[in-house]
């Protein structure tokens with residue numbers, strides 16, 4: 001079909017509030033909004049002010065009431081443990097009521113924060129929905145983070161309650177969560193009142209009497225009592241969750257997501273962007289610890305009445321590079337959403353697509369990629385192997401849904417390789433130079449969104465309104481700064497080329513090199529350091545630390561490097577994938593003392609680079625080159 005995109009986007013431009021008021025009809029509200037958008041509320045205005053609603057009601061109860069009670073809501077498939085389980089919408093209603101009642105019995109109520117530190121098990125999604133049900137604000141922490149990172153999030157969000165598990169399972173090891181949780185609680189200033197621990201059979205853990213409660217025991221009691229638990233009405237503008245994401249320092253940013261705008265935007269996206277109908281099977285192969293997991297493993301598919309896949313495994317090695325195709329065949333997945341790095345991993349192990357040929361993928365319609373730039377090679381390979389459209393789309397934790405994409409439900413637009421296509425309704429995009437002047441088509445600059453942001457995007461940061469303003473709104477007044485650089489071509493297609501800050505993207509995971517530098521610099525022998533993201537064939541980027549040692553240190557450099565690598569693993573977590581450290585004599589700097597990280601990165605990647613005009617001592621770049629050459 002011819003694409004309706006231009007017409008729909010124009011419709012939004014002509015009447016933004018009318019557009020979102022129409023989309024809001026897809027949501028069941030307890031009381032309607034007094035204003036679709038109130039420019040006088042919040043930092044830059046708020047969506048659906050005055051409305052009351054409940055996200056769990058819209059994800060679960062209304063589907064049970066409207067004939068979907070026996071439809072699978074969540075299919076859990078765990079090749080890493082060999083377990084599979086299906087939860088219908090009715091099951092989800094029973095489970096969220098039971099867990100809501102357990103939390104209430106522990107004193108958790110509306111507005112309280114609950115940290116969820118769990119592996120990819122259905123109980124993680126149930127916990128998120130149960131929080132939504134009682135109006136508590138969840139904050140999910142990815143399992144690959146270490147105790148100190150968890151502690152930072154505990155300190156910032158001051159949770160009353162934590163839901164966790166005894167362990168997570170990685171292909172090469174069992175990850176004991178409980179010692180990490182205990183350590184995090186120990187070192188944090190805000191202690192939760194209680195925890196609820198899911199004991200997994202792969203490894204159980206000790207529970208602390210009076211503080212830790214057993215998930216299965218508590219849930220069994222609550223299920224038996226079978227007390228119903230109506231969904232708590234919350235304001236559309238009340239927070240549904242806080243999700244921490246990397247900023248330019250070691251202190252992560254607590255992105256707030258509200259209830260009303262979030263539901264409206266996600267529900268709209270399921271048909272318009274992903275072309276999914278209620279009742280179909282949709283799979284986001286990510287983790288609930290990331291924004292993709294929040295939006296597209298849990299909330300959007302359930303809001304839409306679709307079936308979502310919760311996959312505990314990896315694209316390769318669990319057990320092989322055919323695992324994605326097995327899941328697609330077995331569960332009749334129509335739409336898959338994952339990160340390009342997953343496809344690079346599969347392609348690396350199965351370049352000829354031998355595994356693909358073994359499975360019936362005839363019902364599979366579309367592959368969506370996001371989380372990092374989708375390199376044309378990977379897209380071409382996936383298209384050739386799967387014979388379906390491969391759609392890149394660009395978004396951020398902050399936005400919660402697509403900024404630019406190819407809205408398949410409105411009719412596919414021509415693909416330009418290397419571009420995530422065009423802005424979605426709600427996003428007026430511009431490219432500005434560093435002084436804030438608009439740039440012409442094709443010119444590279446700062447990609448910004450004209451305010452206000454659409455429904456679903458962050459209204460502010462948790463407990464950090466000034467940081468919200470300074471990080472996103474102050475550099476280009478009137479615009480949200482995406483911190484991505486790129487250009488818009490003459491057809492209005494966006495091209496996302498690089499971050500303008502020190503965030504790097506490692507295997508689709510967003511990490512702060514500034515945060516890693518804080519850890520590395522704390523090593524007793526390190527005088528100063530720089531961490532840069534260097535090109536990695538599979539992960540896109542991987543961090544590399546350049547260390548300048550204190551004068552007089554005469555220990556073996558190899559020992560120091562190993563200690564630094566271990567320190568980052570201990571303090572940030574294995575997910576940082578920090579495995580490479582190099583000792584250099586000096587770091588290249590500008591005359592005002594700024595470390596020239598991007599020049600170092602270009603040298604390390606073998607890219608063309610120009611001698612920065614402001615460099616203090618050009619000879620240092622030769623020293624860096626020499627060290628890199630010795631390593632390779």
Ligand code: COA
Pocket residue numbers: 119142143144145168170171172175285286287290292314315316337338339341342345370371506507508509538539573574575576577
């Ligand atoms: N809990 C504990 N540890 C975890 C973890 C978790 N949930 N997730 C990852 N880790 C660990 C890994 O075991 C690994 O540890 P190691 O150094 O001991 O090997 C380390 O963190 C790095 O993990 P990762 O970067 O994921 O590398 P990998 O080699 O294990 O796997 C991919 C590479 C590409 C297969 C994998 O990263 C992947 O599937 N990426 C998709 C990313 C994604 O879904 N992003 C979301 C946006 S769509």
Ligand code: AMP
Pocket residue numbers: 245291369370371372373374392393394395396397398420482483484496497498499505508509510
């Ligand atoms: P996260 O907040 O973890 O989703 O990471 C967001 C960042 O990932 C963006 O600011 C981009 O730098 C990068 N990113 C995500 N999707 C894409 C994409 N499709 N193309 C290019 N970069 C992307």
